[in-house]
Amino acid sequence: MTSEAIYAKLLPIVKTYLPEDIDENNINPDSDLTKELNINSAHLVDVVLDVEDTFDVEFANEDMEKLRTINDAIAIIQTKLNK
Amino acid sequence: MGICAPNGVGLPAFTKSIKKGISGIRFQPQMEQMKFSCQIGGIPEISEEKKREYFTELQLRNFNANGILYGVIAGMDALKDAGINTKNQEDTPNWNLGIVFGVSTSGVDKFRESIYKIDDANVRRLGSTAVAQTMMSGVSAYLSGMIGAGNMVTTNSAACATGTEAIIMGYERIANGQATQMLCGSSGEDGPYIWGGFDAMKVISYKYNDEPEKGSRPMSATASGFVPGSGAGALLLESLESAQERGATIYAEVLGGHVNSGGHRGTGSMTAPNSEAVQRCIKKAIEHAGINVSEIDYINGHLTATTKDALEIENWSKALNRKGLDFPYINSLKGMTGHCLAASGSIEAVSTIIQMNEGFIFPNINCENLNPEISTIIDAQKIPVQCISAEIKTAVKASFGFGDVNACVIFRKI
Numbered sequence: 001m002t003s004e005a006i007y008a009k010l011l012p013i014v015k016t017y018l019p020e021d022i023d024e025n026n027i028n029p030d031s032d033l034t035k036e037l038n039i040n041s042a043h044l045v046d047v048v049l050d051v052e053d054t055f056d057v058e059f060a061n062e063d064m065e066k067l068r069t070i071n072d073a074i075a076i077i078q079t080k081l082n083k
Numbered sequence: 084m085g086i087c088a089p090n091g092v093g094l095p096a097f098t099k100s101i102k103k104g105i106s107g108i109r110f111q112p113q114m115e116q117m118k119f120s121c122q123i124g125g126i127p128e129i130s131e132e133k134k135r136e137y138f139t140e141l142q143l144r145n146f147n148a149n150g151i152l153y154g155v156i157a158g159m160d161a162l163k164d165a166g167i168n169t170k171n172q173e174d175t176p177n178w179n180l181g182i183v184f185g186v187s188t189s190g191v192d193k194f195r196e197s198i199y200k201i202d203d204a205n206v207r208r209l210g211s212t213a214v215a216q217t218m219m220s221g222v223s224a225y226l227s228g229m230i231g232a233g234n235m236v237t238t239n240s241a242a243c244a245t246g247t248e249a250i251i252m253g254y255e256r257i258a259n260g261q262a263t264q265m266l267c268g269s270s271g272e273d274g275p276y277i278w279g280g281f282d283a284m285k286v287i288s289y290k291y292n293d294e295p296e297k298g299s300r301p302m303s304a305t306a307s308g309f310v311p312g313s314g315a316g317a318l319l320l321e322s323l324e325s326a327q328e329r330g331a332t333i334y335a336e337v338l339g340g341h342v343n344s345g346g347h348r349g350t351g352s353m354t355a356p357n358s359e360a361v362q363r364c365i366k367k368a369i370e371h372a373g374i375n376v377s378e379i380d381y382i383n384g385h386l387t388a389t390t391k392d393a394l395e396i397e398n399w400s401k402a403l404n405r406k407g408l409d410f411p412y413i414n415s416l417k418g419m420t421g422h423c424l425a426a427s428g429s430i431e432a433v434s435t436i437i438q439m440n441e442g443f444i445f446p447n448i449n450c451e452n453l454n455p456e457i458s459t460i461i462d463a464q465k466i467p468v469q470c471i472s473a474e475i476k477t478a479v480k481a482s483f484g485f486g487d488v489n490a491c492v493i494f495r496k497i
Binding site for chain 2: 017
């Protein structure tokens, strides 16, 4: 799957967890999910569960540690899909 | 005030129901499928649209905690009714506003979901809100986030005395000068996993599965156990000076109250009250309020529709030293709502203040055949079966709970 295709599927997931004061136009592949998009850090686990369901992959604890931006998510997903 | 009761959500609907004696008890098909003896219960009706007036889509994702749902609706309505604006808040918490919102359990349905996942070696799939929904302080925590409460935010738990106790705790916080406003209330969950234990104890009504609205019969000769209910009630308590300064609607004054326990001594046990403790709780509340027993116009009883109702009446009569026609008016909301357990005290306190404010006494439904043990103590006229007009200046609300715990609060009309 291309990075663009993965990004397109990730976008609606991320939007679900955006706080009310963050505009969805602020989302870009390099956005830091918690620091820039202000997603509650507790919700990162929910983002990951949704990603797992959407892409039929499973994130390990180490993957969670690496996850900061949407690009990180794309890289992790690609690695898993190519296995 | 805010209310989320089986026979009415919101003050106008609830007021209309209690005036007319409308029951909120319905047949519960799930309890029939699960072979419960009691297949009826009182559950507030909340539409999906209504939920969205109080919660965001994100909050409702994987949300499965009906006690939090009811508590938030009642709590937010009470804030709104009190004219406290929570919308345009800055980043600073409101240090003068606190919360005591009691429960007996929280998020049992969510907990069940979690247990299945955990037993399936899938703990990683619980999601981020399993803790917030199942912690006892879930209701007060959700409310705090919505209103920015910066004073004490806590949850009390004293079985069926929880709601009345919450009011007394909030009152004390304000009386001690540690808070200006306290949102006090309690919330009770519903469903087979909450009610199963009571069904197993055979303390709930099983004879009226075909006539749900007849099932809850406080003080009746044919009372046959309580009917389980759920919901939430909430009251915003505030210092008189602060309420007057804001020009807020003041429904009533809390004159005082008392909380105690029978310690499972004497006639008391895990499930039965120590009568001495019950009477002492009532007497101490009156003493604390600084009034004479003759000033009491109305009692909102605990009266669950079990065989203990006559004993409760006897305890009231002894504590007040009043009987026959001299006894105050008394009624039990449980005929219409069932026993809302942890929520009962706060729901019934709201019903008490509505009656004071509007000058009526709601009917004791299903009490057309009064328990003869009760009529030997107090005159039947004091237990109206039709709604009557009455001036209530001073009212008493008491709740008694498993664990032999008691709470009694006294309200005065302003």
